[in-house]
Amino acid sequence: MLTLTLAQLNVTVGDVAGNVQKMIAAAHRARDDDSSLVIFPELSLTGYYPGDLLEEPTFRDRIDAGLAELRSASRQLPQLHWVIGAPLRREGPGKRLENSLVVLHAGEVVLRYAKQLLPTYNIFDERRHFEPGPDVAKVLRIGDAQVGLMICEDGWNDDGADYRVNPFERMRDAAPDLVISINASPSNIGKREQRHQVFGDASKRHGLPIVYVNQIGGHDQLVYDGASFAVEPDSGVVFEAERFTEDLRTLRFDNGRFLTRDGDAPPPVSHDGLPMMAFYQAQIVLGLTDYARRCGFHQAVVGSSGGIDSALTLALAAQALGPQNVMAVTMPSRFSSAGSVDDSVILCRNLGIELTTHPIADLVAGYSAQFAQSFGRPLEGLPLENLQARIRGTILMEYSNSFGHLLLTTGNKSEISVGYCTLYGDTNGGLGLLGDLYKTEVFALSRHVNEAARRELIPNAIIDKEPSAELAPGQRDTDSLPPYPVLDEILKLLIEGERLAAWEYAEATAFVDGLQANEQGRALVERIRKMIARNEYKRRQAPPIIRVRARAFGTGRQMPIAAKY
Incomplete structure (x- = not known):
């Protein structure tokens, strides 16, 4: 023996x-x-x-x-x-x-x-x-x-x-x-x-x-x-x-x-x-707990937009670090809906997290006026949208530098894949919790967090809300992207392919094969393929993310930036 x-x-x-x-x-x-x-x-x-x-x-x-x-x-x-x-x-x-x-x-x-x-x-x-x-x-x-x-x-x-x-x-x-x-x-x-x-x-x-x-x-x-x-x-x-x-x-x-x-x-x-969502929750919570501890952080800060990504990030951070060690900052602009601000208030109250408001409308106006004066043209369209994200990112970094909090970025895998994010804006941070979760999984994990807690930590109003960056009047994610259930199946096949679980690979393959049966679907798949390739430079400059799937962005996926695909 x-x-x-x-x-x-x-x-x-x-x-x-x-x-x-x-x-x-x-x-x-x-x-x-x-x-x-x-x-x-x-x-x-x-x-x-x-x-x-x-x-x-x-x-x-x-x-x-x-x-x-x-x-x-x-x-x-x-x-x-x-x-x-x-x-x-x-x-x-x-x-x-x-x-x-x-x-x-x-x-x-x-x-x-x-x-x-x-x-x-x-x-x-x-x-x-x-x-x-x-x-x-x-x-x-x-x-x-x-x-x-x-x-x-x-x-x-x-x-x-x-x-x-x-x-x-x-x-x-x-x-x-x-x-x-x-x-x-x-x-x-x-x-x-x-x-x-x-x-x-x-x-x-x-x-x-x-x-x-x-x-x-x-x-x-x-x-x-x-x-x-x-x-x-x-x-x-x-x-x-x-x-x-x-x-x-x-x-x-x-x-x-x-x-x-x-x-x-x-x-x-x-x-x-563990069931898939319970596994994601356990993996991300341990990943954040040890990352913060080993890097010497005791507290974290998150920009709270009233959307699903920041809500889930805050819920996971509160579980990992304790709600008393998490700060949320809402930064409304003239395009922010009253509902988004109200949803942030309810979310943070449910989680026991302190919420601070830092409006950015005057800052955006000042930047815009000085840009027009210096360069002779108004700041509008995409540059104006990105400016808002970058001002928010700067404010959060100012907070991190001033109070010593770890800034958590909130981007998900779907958005990071196609570059639906702003460098030096919402990509600012020391760690991303959701960067290996597709958007459809973000919704599923948010529902699981509520089910596991047996109460509504993340308000259903946030979960049920149509996704929007709120950087322009009436803006919706679907203005720039296909619906997430469509986008995510394409991304799974293009990014992970045979590394997917057998059932996921079969589902994604069948879905994309169906799309490619007509010219419009083939064009969509090719468009997404090009968006993934074109935005490699953004991912190279983004913070590390916690890996939960077989192939994640970061050390496990090495793709060139200056290349012809």
Whole structure:
């Protein structure tokens, strides 16, 4: 029998000293549970992913010092093996580092393994910094068990589709009693189920029980959901840790079966994950909570237009940071409807958020008059519309600079895709919460927020209102764009394509095929395609967004600006 503790920790990228202290505390808890083994996630020493910090000599020195401190701590707990993820130096040609797993015991490194498969797709770029390890399996006897060890991507190629090497084949030949995989697997809709499928299939195919330990927390654009699990060859996933929170769980492994610390069968694991909107809410809230905390912000500010995007942003910010730490600013112009201002008042009252009014009509008039005087032509049309957005953005940045609040931008994926936003205006901010949600999903998530709260946090008047930027008389979004249910299906196919869930891909494909059956529909699809390409420069200058889908704008989508499409 082997007792092991899964240490699903929320480590901070770059904070080697802080991460070491969290790991030592977790190891002491494992010791208290009589564990023989404590398992930490991939690159747990540095957090995933440190990026070009790895190229800084002082950072590499801190890594060395952190590993030395962990070795010293392990000497004080001689009954415990520590499985740690860390970037380690290497000799010879190629990159100077390996994405490594080390096992510590009584102050010594008793095993070292280098990740073989280094992903360079989507949001990953590990080959930039690391040299792949050799095609070998590493197995270590701990107590009565032979334990095989691997790192994240090494377990994702069992179908042989993406790499020439399949580490599971070597692992099967080594015939361990169980396999431990340490991971930093970012979360997006459907990812939990995908992990279960991939590792469940591998476990069954090779007859190997697997423990999968994952990172938790928000790191810039990415959110890691934890949800560490254990899988048996004939039973599938039999244990799952908490999702979207730190969790330390101790299991027993006895005769090929995973049991609880008390020796009972773990409770059944649901095949289905969170419903889509509940997942979006949990992911965005954790992403904002950690982004603000790690960047040193305690409060946030949002421009409240009375529209659906700012309303949902405020509701999510209030959940993440507490309503007392969120400020809303309404900035009516001469084009703003009285209803929009009133809706902002009701929204903020429902959420318990303070609302301040900062009218912009006089500022717009002053800018316009000076523009005409200086350049000999009136400011009108699109330049006048953009001026209002930029004045609002400037006011919000003034507030952020003066009071130290994090400015949250409110753009959604539909608008960002086609450039229906103003640079240096409504794109101002430090983080976007909705930038990976299509507009139709913004409406759906707003309804879910009310349902989850069992009361009307976001007024139905806002949810039911026809979308408008209110930058010109009688303006509606549909003056410039097709209806959002039409636009969003086109965007899903053009931006995400086969990365969509199977059902979403089938729906979007059928919808767009229907449009392209006539000349008008083909022209619409081509127009949207060109709008996406033409507005790459805006997205490049926009703040980071929290990723919730398989392909988001940002690091996971690299498109040129000056190119012919």
